[in-house]
Amino acid sequence: xxxxxxxxxxxxxxxxxxxxxxxxxxxxxxxxxxxxxxxxxxxxxxxxxxxxxxxxxxxxxxxxxxxxxxxxxxxxxxxxxxxxxxxxxxxxxxxxxxxxxxxxxxxxxxxxxxxxxxxxxxxxxxxxxxxxxxxxxxxxxxxxxxxxxxxxxxxxxxxxxxxxxxxxxxxxxxxxxxxxxxxxxxxxxxxxxxxxxxxxxxxxxxxxxxxxxxxxxxxxxxxxxxxxxxxxxxxxxxxxxxxxxxxxxxxxxxxxxxxxxxxxxxxxxxxxxxxxxxxxxxxxxxxxxxxxxxxxxxxxxxxxxxxxxxxxxxxxxxxxxxxxxxxxxxxxxxxxxxxxxxxxxxxxxxxxxxxxxxxxxxxxxxxxxxxxxxxxxxxxxxxxxxxxxxxxxxxxxxxxxxxxxxxxxxxxxxxxxxxxxxxxxxxxxxxxxxxxxxxxxxxxxx
Amino acid sequence: xxxxxxxxxxxxxxxxxxxxxxxxxxxxxxxxxxxxxxxxxxxxxxxxxxxxxxxxxxxxxxxxxxxxxxxxxxxxxxxxxxxxxxxxxxxxxxxxxxxxxxxxxxxxxxxxxxxxxxxxxxxxxxxxxxxxxxxxxxxxxxxxxxxxxxxxxxxxxxxxxxxxxxxxxxxxxxxxxxxxxxxxxxxxxxxxxxxxxxxxxxxxxxxxxxxxxxxxxxxxxxxxxxxxxxxxxxxxxxxxxxxxxxxxxxxxxxxxxxxxxxxxxxxxxxxxxxxxxxxxxxxxxxxxxxxxxxxxxxxxxxxxxxxxxxxxxxxxxxxxxxxxxxxxxxxxxxxxxxxxxxxxxxxxxxxxxxxxxxxxxxxxxxxx
Numbered sequence: 001x002x003x004x005x006x007x008x009x010x011x012x013x014x015x016x017x018x019x020x021x022x023x024x025x026x027x028x029x030x031x032x033x034x035x036x037x038x039x040x041x042x043x044x045x046x047x048x049x050x051x052x053x054x055x056x057x058x059x060x061x062x063x064x065x066x067x068x069x070x071x072x073x074x075x076x077x078x079x080x081x082x083x084x085x086x087x088x089x090x091x092x093x094x095x096x097x098x099x100x101x102x103x104x105x106x107x108x109x110x111x112x113x114x115x116x117x118x119x120x121x122x123x124x125x126x127x128x129x130x131x132x133x134x135x136x137x138x139x140x141x142x143x144x145x146x147x148x149x150x151x152x153x154x155x156x157x158x159x160x161x162x163x164x165x166x167x168x169x170x171x172x173x174x175x176x177x178x179x180x181x182x183x184x185x186x187x188x189x190x191x192x193x194x195x196x197x198x199x200x201x202x203x204x205x206x207x208x209x210x211x212x213x214x215x216x217x218x219x220x221x222x223x224x225x226x227x228x229x230x231x232x233x234x235x236x237x238x239x240x241x242x243x244x245x246x247x248x249x250x251x252x253x254x255x256x257x258x259x260x261x262x263x264x265x266x267x268x269x270x271x272x273x274x275x276x277x278x279x280x281x282x283x284x285x286x287x288x289x290x291x292x293x294x295x296x297x298x299x300x301x302x303x304x305x306x307x308x309x310x311x312x313x314x315x316x317x318x319x320x321x322x323x324x325x326x327x328x329x330x331x332x333x334x335x336x337x338x339x340x341x342x343x344x345x346x347x348x349x350x351x352x353x354x355x356x357x358x359x360x361x362x363x364x365x366x367x368x369x370x371x372x373x374x375x376x377x378x379x380x381x382x383x384x385x386x387x388x389x390x391x392x393x394x395x396x397x398x399x400x401x402x403x404x405x406x407x408x409x410x411x412x413x414x415x416x417x418x419x420x421x422x423x424x425x426x427x428x429x430x431x432x433x434x435x436x437x438x439x440x441x442x443x444x445x446x
Numbered sequence: 447x448x449x450x451x452x453x454x455x456x457x458x459x460x461x462x463x464x465x466x467x468x469x470x471x472x473x474x475x476x477x478x479x480x481x482x483x484x485x486x487x488x489x490x491x492x493x494x495x496x497x498x499x500x501x502x503x504x505x506x507x508x509x510x511x512x513x514x515x516x517x518x519x520x521x522x523x524x525x526x527x528x529x530x531x532x533x534x535x536x537x538x539x540x541x542x543x544x545x546x547x548x549x550x551x552x553x554x555x556x557x558x559x560x561x562x563x564x565x566x567x568x569x570x571x572x573x574x575x576x577x578x579x580x581x582x583x584x585x586x587x588x589x590x591x592x593x594x595x596x597x598x599x600x601x602x603x604x605x606x607x608x609x610x611x612x613x614x615x616x617x618x619x620x621x622x623x624x625x626x627x628x629x630x631x632x633x634x635x636x637x638x639x640x641x642x643x644x645x646x647x648x649x650x651x652x653x654x655x656x657x658x659x660x661x662x663x664x665x666x667x668x669x670x671x672x673x674x675x676x677x678x679x680x681x682x683x684x685x686x687x688x689x690x691x692x693x694x695x696x697x698x699x700x701x702x703x704x705x706x707x708x709x710x711x712x713x714x715x716x717x718x719x720x721x722x723x724x725x726x727x728x729x730x731x732x733x734x735x736x737x738x739x740x741x742x743x744x745x746x747x748x749x750x751x752x753x754x755x756x757x758x759x760x761x762x763x764x765x766x767x768x769x770x771x772x773x774x775x776x777x778x779x780x781x782x783x784x785x786x787x788x789x790x791x792x793x794x795x796x797x798x799x800x801x802x803x804x805x806x807x808x809x810x811x812x813x814x
Contacts, residue, residue: 096572134738135750138751141471145475157450160494163610165507165611169498285719285722286719
């Protein structure tokens with residue numbers, strides 16, 4: 001593989017992969033932004049370059065970006081706020097570590113999980129050639145009910161909260177159930193928003209492929225930034241640990257559980273790392289907070305990169321994840337050699353990104369320790385809103401405002417943020433089952 | 447077992463019905479999800495409904511401003527004494543919330559060797575149960591209250607009472623001067639009975655018989671379509687009960703004909719990782735195997751699994767062997783540790799007061 005990668009003919013790919021990793025560093029630093037959105041905008045700006053950039057060069061650039069982003073995004077997500085649901089699943093336990101001055105340790109643990117996940121993905125790459133055609137053929141007619149099962153489990157596995165100390169049975173019942181009802185309301189309202197956005201976009205036509213961006217920014221990023229501005233006083237001094245408390249057994253358990261969740265999320269459309277991680281965490285009965293944080297690193301990395309890797313399996317035509325859809329028009333055919341090159345580039349970008357993780361985390365810590373955290377959050381909020389306005393106009397702003405209101409529901413009532421994924425899960429599951437048109441007609445959207 | 451284990455096992459059970467698989471692939475039916483929904487239903491009924499309607503005669507509501515371990519232990523001891531006299535008694539222990547993310551923890555144990563109720567006030571913890579070390583109270587922090595009878599419980603573990611709602615215990619007189627301690631008496635009773643599964647299936651069966659028409663190609667199937675729904679519901683809920691029976695707590699299988707939970711087989715604890723994953727993995731393999739063998743028009747579409755033997759060997763026998771190896775190794779190591787501590791083999795010893803991590807018992811539904 002090294003011969004293949006270092007062949008002079010392929011060295012330009014290494015160059016583009018390095019460039020992509022560096023670019024991911026910049027993208028990761030922009031709080032609350034998702035790589036797919038940024039890459040989409042980037043392609044809008046550079047699509048004119050397609051004459052000077054080959055398909056594989058774009059792949060190398062994208063590989064560097066997605067691998068770098070999947071490892072490095074932990075840092076700004078930990079200190080500034082998550083950009084999507086996959087990150088917000090991790091951010092709550094991570095915020096706890098930050099409040100104890102252990103944010104650096106949390107980031108490094110997540111990074112180790114990410115590296116473990118990508119090595120596991122590289123080791124599994126030859127097996128995928130054997131397994132994936134069969135898996136695809138078995139599951140292809142069944143994806144819609146698998147999504148239905150994911151939704152059912154998400155909703156059924158949220159348990160009541162509350163301390164149940166009232167002498168009145170019904171008061172205790174209501175105390176527990178109000179959290180569940182908020183969760184259900186969040187899921188179905190975001191699902192409704194999803195139907196509307198998918199049927200009638202208010203975003204300018206040239207940015208129609210970005211129509212979901214204001215929704216995600218409103219659901220996940222802005223509520224987080226608002227919470228930061230309202231709640232957080234000062235970040236305590238962050239300890240830069242020299243080692244982490246982890247043994248090999250815990251490492252392998254974390255990577256194993258995270259890999260399962262990430263692979264499930266990568267393979268089943270619309271399912272994200274947060275949902276996959278929740279299910280894998282329950283399937284493997286995870287309880288240790290170190291295990292959770294590290295396993296999450298594996299899960300989100302395998303989700304982001306794995307969905308891109310599936311695209312390269314020759315003869316499979318499995319397009320999963322935003323990045324695969326973005327590069328599809330520029331890739332005509334895929335061979336075993338392309339697959340091997342992708343795996344090589346992925347491992348190269350993994351090493352490079354992990355080396356950048358420590359300095360990047362220290363830089364972020366220095367920033368939040370020197371600059372007032374409120375100022376950082378306010379700047380991030382204004383920047384995010386301006387960016388959405390710039391690319392999606394008033395239509396996008398309107399969608400973002402509605403999504404922000406919904407995104408604040410779980411924050412205010414301590415329900416699961418994962419219910420916000422109803423925005424994609426519900427309309428896609430209903431559409432795949434063939435009932436989408438009925439719903440759209442019922443809503444008067446056609 | 448974890449909720450996810452029950453959920454996916456329910457789907458696996460549903461996938462054994464060829465007509466259900468055909469309905470899913472050919473008619474965009476969500477019928478296979480029904481198995482999953484009823485797989486998790488018994489716990490849903492308990493933790494979302496039954497717990498709220500259970501009342502206790504004794505309540506422990508400690509005052510965080512005047513913490514006294516002896517007071518807590520005394521109320522529990524009173525409840526045991528009442529059970530010894532009158533047959534049954536229940537006690538509900540409450541948590542102490544000090545702030546939106548701050549709780550006062552304490553533990554409750556039953557030392558069967560000395561017939562003492564043992565309470566220890568622990569540190570402050572956050573909602574993630576991370577302790578703030580050094581916040582343990584200096585006075586009245588531990589107490590042991592002796593009761594006049596002996597007691598026993600199926601699995602001797604110290605309960606950590608810290609966040610959300612606290613646990614409930616029932617004490618039941620069993621023989622002369624002996625009381626059984628039952629953890630969460632409202633859990634795994636009527637909701638985890640074959641009776642409820644049967645009654646639900648009968649009701650659904652009547653409705654589906656009246657409303658569900660026969661589908662296409664009925665000659666392909668041995669049972670009519672209407673019968674699928676009650677069967678999937680019944681077997682989905684039964685697989686939950688069977689899985690739970692492998693643990694310690696057991697179920698009340700024939701409620702209301704039987705009054706109490708029967709003991710579990712004690713093979714594994716509900717929160718253990720490997721047994722949970724064993725069931726999940728077996729279910730995933732069963733689902734894939736069934737979806738493939740019951741694919742529509744098998745003569746026109748090649749199978750996703752070319753060789754059944756090879757599939758079962760590589761994807762089930764081998765992973766299960768690896769899981770069993772690690773599970774038995776872990777069990778042996780625990781057994782050796784117990785023997786090193788002079789406890790009898792095969793059953794847990796008295797409460798482990800020095801190892802809260804290992805001895806902790808949860809009332810959290812996501813763990814049970």
